[in-house]
Amino acid sequence: MRAALWIAALVVALAGCSVDVDTSGMPGCAPPANGLNSTLVLIAQSVPTASQLPCVRAVPVGWEFGDLRAGNGGAKFQLIASREQSQEVVVELRDECDVSGATKLSSQNPGIRRFERITESGSAYVGERYYVYEGGCTTYRFDLPGPDGGQTLNTVAGSLGFVSRQTLSQQVHDHSDGRLELDPSPSAAASGGEA
């Protein structure tokens, strides 16, 4: 009982400290006010070569951020329509992707090429959109039932964005007062064992 009281007191005391937690678990494009977006760091670690990292600017109204899965080799998260569960857009980061057969489109982001492959556009809007950049590729995989699927995709795509790896690296550096870096220094990476 006494131990529990001590722990409770400690928690209360610590609660007064600068809180450094991003509670959403969402890879936001903007860094949290007092810290670092750890989810975005994890996504960056999943593909160490990726120069751009997918992020969420703001979740569109009527949509929810879904499950994030990240591991060595890639990361994936979803945006799911909260009312119509069948509508979802999966955002996946890999070091490369197959864009054969996809149409190249103009891109608003410098250094990022955009491709799109639509497999169905009648009663549902189904397909993939690719953003290819140095060291990585982000795929938006969508399955949007309904006649206005294309419009829905544009709305969702507008809520997504990219953070450059360089920006995130700087955030890690600043967050740790210069004591930590996101990636290993080139010399350390070169001297490491086989990857």
Next chain:
Amino acid sequence: MVAGSPASGPTGVVAGPPPAVTRARPRRRPSGEPPPLPRELQTSGKWWLGLAAAVVVFWIVVAVTRRTAVAVDVLDNRVLEWFTSLRSDPLTTVMKAAGVLGTAYALQALWYGNLLVLVIWRRWRHLFVWLGAMLTVEVIASGAAELIRRPRPLGVEILGPWQGFAMPSRPMAVLAAVLVSGLYSLVPSGRLRQFGKLAIAAALLVTAVSRLYLAQDGLTDIVAGVILGVAIPLAAFRLLAPNEVFPITYTRGRTAHLDVTGRRLDAILHALRDQLGIIPLEVTPFGLAGSGGSTPLRVKVKGEPDTYLFCKLYAATHLRSDRWYKLGRTLMYGRLEDERAFNTVRRLVQYEDYILRLMSSAGLPVAQPYGIVEITPEREYLLVTEFHDGAVELGDAEVDDAVIDQGLEIVRKLWEGGLAHRDIKPANLLVRRGRVHLVDPAFAMVRPSPWRQAVDLGNMMLVLALRTDAARVYGRARRLFSEEEIAEAFAATRGLTMPSQLRRLLRQQGLDLHAEFTALLPMKLPSVRIQRWSWRRVLLTASVALGVIFGIAIAVSLLSSPL
């Protein structure tokens, strides 16, 4: 001091003189003194739980303070930098091999192996504790990782596979939990287990070094994972399946029976002397084959001359068995089985002691109760009664008219006392020197329904006719019961209302005694319907079905991967 007096009924059913047992003055356990068999976490268990609590506090601190979180990150980074400075291609190959225990395949193999052994040896208690501990570790590790959201080590190249957030290290937590659970559920206590602890420490150390070298986890992630993975199974096994109570053996036996050796035996000996003033000389298991609801014991005690007492050891396992048994009967029959399960072992044993005393005062030939002995508060109790030395089951005894009359008179007395035994079968009717004794009133009921009372009569007549014949038993029964009462008994007694031992004996002997009795009756009453449906039964059945589906889903999920 010699205690005990003949318990004789007023109508000729004599229970015989109880044994002359030497009684010493009972000793009251003073406040603060531990019970005879305390539940112990042991010092190492307390340390590990303390460490687990420290890990939780550490998580809170890391989660809410930037400075601490960065300091921990820097510490981990410096450790990993030292490890990465050692990297070379050959060493990397060695370290990848050394970390094999932390991979999903290895964990799954350990997981299945442990599960298989526990199922083959039907060690269900260990299996459930093992599953519960693993599930708890997995849920806490995953939940904490999602809450803390600590990225993988920063500033170093990660060479090995990884999944999700880093704190705590899930592979290390699950590996530690699998190994510790395996040790406590598969390896007998003693030198082998001590050796196993060292082997586990070595395995964890090798895996940890591998993961640090490959930069899959930080040092603090690994430490937190290991503490969690050791502390939870250790506490679970020491509290819920302690070795003294559920020892690891590789001999098959009924799972309801508790081991009565070692610390438990010492506790029983001391408790009998302290609490009842009885001086025990020897404790041996007795009639285990005929008992599933408790662990029956024969205790040789000091007397003039030395004599025996009968003890039933009740524990939480028996309470659970009782609950499952009653739930099963409620699902099968509905509202006819309207009794409630007991909430505590204390209440279960108190009830049986009370019923024995009630039956004794009603003049029924039951064993004289000597009292209740507490072994572990709220968990284990011993019910002490007279031992019917030299008695044989009615199914093996010579049955004459006097025995038939005594058996029938037992039912008449039960009726007059407003009682039902509810488990009249050959094993519960003992004959000693021509006297019939009624035993095991654990299922007895006060103010039962008329249906239950009729079932007691029907079963008694069937048991008596097993060793004689229906016409003879019917003829003797007519002296105590009317034709209507006997007809009601056979309208109520059929199928599942008969104890399984009685049904088995009837099948073995190829007899249809029920039909023979019915043919003797001048009237035939319609069979009493056993099945009763109610909203309660429907909801209960639906809940159980949902629970089973949920349980299967969890089991399948756990079986597919421990990670």
